[in-house]
Amino acid sequence: MKKILLTGLLLTMVIFSEDNKTKSIDIGLGAFYRNNVYKEKDNDSVLPVPFIGMRIKDFYFEAPLEIGYHFYNSENLTLTAYGRYNLYTGYKPDDMEDEFKDMDKRNDDLHLGLRGKYNFGAWRTELISHISGDISGKSNGTVVRAELNQPLFLGERIIVQPYIGIEYMNKNYSDYYFGIKSSEAENGINNGKSYKAGDTYNLEGGVRSIVTINRSFKGLISAGYVRYGSEAADSPLVKDRDIYTLGLGVMYSFEF
DSSP states (O other): OOHHHHHHHHHHHHHHTOSSOSEEEEEEEEEEEEEOSBOBSSSEEEEEEEEEEEEETTEEEEETTEEEEEEEEOSSEEEEEEEEEOTTOSBOGGGBOGGGTTSOOBOOOEEEEEEEEEEETTTTEEEEEEEEEEOSSSSOOEEEEEEEEOOEEETTTEEEEEEEEEEEEOHHHHHHHHOBOHHHHTTTGGGGOOBOOOOEEEEEEEEEEEEEOSSSEEEEEEEEEEEOOHHHHTSTTBSOSEEEEEEEEEEEEEEO
């Protein structure tokens, strides 16, 4: 389960590229460090995060992450319908410790969802929430997330955005990525005991920032913390419920 861990850097790219440009292309490349959730052979991972974005008025495409349409857009409220490929969500059995090497592969999934972003108060505090469901037939799960963040402008070139959030994963979603099926237990995994995960709530916190280098280039930094709920954390597959992340990237933008 790496999707929630990539949120910081990917959302930094997506959110901070949502400006007043009606036709633009963004090209970015980042790297993402995190300690492993699962009992994998490697304790830590550095994951590449490529990014190509295009927006034409209210339509946008952020590869390899998301495609969407802002169907309502006012000064304070934006409503968006989107499809999202949850990059790095699953795991490969070959990457797991030997006791779980015979698990079935867990694949990344594809979601359709709705997201709302609301700005309020004198400091333009942001409330972002979304609900999405898998349409790929992998997890068949649903995810709901809410985030509160506060953009802080440090001079003309630096924006820092502390945030806190909570994410709900329904039992289908959490069981697909954290459960052990009966057929897997019958093969001797987890001493022959299956594990079925239920509805799960994960807590998040962190900071995103963007540094404007010049008109075309921006630097991106994110740091985050995730604490998985007990239904996920109690899984025999899980190594650590407390996950720390760091993302670095650069983005080039131009209008057409």
